[in-house]
Amino acid sequence: MNSSVSTQRFLARTLAAPESPTSLTETLADGTRLTLLDAGVLRISPTQPGSHRALISCGVHGNETAPMEIVDQLVSDIFNGQLKVNNELMFVIGNPPAAIAEQRFVEENLNRLFSGKHRHSTAKEAARAARLEALTEAFFLDGDEPRLHYDLHTAIRGSYIEKFAVYPYLHSRTWSESQFGFLEQAGIEAVLLSNQPSGTYSYFSSHEFGADAFTIELGKVRKFGDNDMRRFAQMTESLRRVVDGTERFVARRQAIKIFAVVxxxxxxxxxxxxxxxxxxxxxxxxxxxxxxxxxxxxxxxxxxxxxxxxxxxxxxxxxxxxxxxxxxxxxxxxxxxx
Structure with missing residues (x-):
């Protein structure tokens, strides 16, 4: 394995060593620190504290390739100096073995195993869920900036509403109007308001750490290389603003549709x-x-x-x-x- 974090693209490196726990650290010319915490888990810290602490995850389901390609491009642009980092970041490719197998999961749906539900499973994904929980906790509790988590997916079926987000159950918290506005600017057409706890990654971040967290569906499942990345331009650009700190979260919803889970x-x-x-x-x-x-x-x-x-x-x-x-x-x- 190469000793430099940035000598391979993030996605290629992850799929080449899908279960490697090797930790590597590197510092870019501008002082940005990159730490590979685990296979598919990359933490990036700017030289100065930012306004937010953002987790951007993908590949929780291994056959949902477009989100992994979006994240890979973001990370590549950071490595190459084309995207300045001004917020604390963690990028996660959730289930690398499933991505290699081109399957939704290997033994069990990883997105049903968070919030401790992995303790009741012996599947390979259970250990991964526990590890991601620990890394997520360490990331979010390492500072007091407002917390964000955008968990990117694509759906098995086609959809009359192609791009939509699931808002985890908030218990006593209220919905964020500025996040509705951000999602709309990112090309999201609808938001589903959950009505009960779940085992999803976004619910874990939301409930345990108070993060503004969403499961975001961006279209239909396709194989690596078959995605038309132009279809994700709005989301990609919005995530770039999160990375470089220019996203101020001041937009308000205009036309985005809201649905309640009944x-x-x-x-x-x-x-x-x-x-x-x-x-x-x-x-x-x-x-x-x-x-x-x-x-x-x-x-x-x-x-x-x-x-x-x-x-x-x-x-x-x-x-x-x-x-x-x-x-x-x-x-x-x-x-x-x-």
Whole structure:
């Protein structure tokens, strides 16, 4: 392995040594310090404290390649001096072995194993979740700047709303209007407001460290090299502003759509069935009374006109989420946090 952090591109280096814990440190000409903490985990510190502490993650699902290519370009531009670092950063490629295998995961969905849920699993991803939790905690608790976490994904299905974000359940905290504005400027068309805790990476950062954190869906799953990176230009440019400290988070939402999660459909047994076509896209709209899912002694029918499904999947273990059902929100004040 090369002794320099920057002698290989971040993504190539990670995939060449997907389980290496080697720690390396390097300092750029302007004093920016780069520390490779683990395979796919790179911390970058500027010479002067910034206004935010930002975690940008990708590859939590190994077949979601576009976010990894976005992060790889950001890191490359930092190495090459084309992007100045003015905030504390940590970049994470979540599941390198799954990326090599071109699979969503190797043994278990990594994005269901955070917030300690890894303690109940023996899958390879469980150890990775525990390690990422520890590194994330060390990063966020190393300073008192406002914390950000943008966890970048792409979806299995096509979608009527191509780019959207999931806002983790906030418990007693309130939604950030400036983050809605930032996401809209980054090309995000809709935000889903979660209604309960979960095992996602973004929920972990949000709940444990008070970070403004989001799971961000940027389009459809494609293989490495098949992504049209022009489609992610707004998000990439917005992340560059986070890196160089020019993003002030003062925008307010204009046209971004807001949806509330009204049902988290859980697969209860192997008899679970989705009653939606295989080719149906995320955010397909239904009238009230439509049957979307059934299982032993359970069925979900839409409760009102305009409900839509997101993330439908049947090949999950019983007890895990098989689909979200969402409905549009016109007035956030109508919603309350428990």
């Amino acid at each position: 049902e988290e459909v859980i697969k209860r047994s192997e008899n679970f069935k989705l009653h939606i076509p295989d080719e149906a896209k995320n955010f397909t709209e239904y009238d009230a009374g439509a049957l979307l899912a059934s299982d032993d002694d359970y069925e979900y029918r839409t409760q009102r006109d305009g409900e839509r499904f997101v993330f439908p999947i049947t090949n999950v273990p019983p007890g895990q989420r098989a689909m979200l059902v969402v409905a549009p929100v016109t007035d956030l004040t109508e919603l309350t946090e428990a």
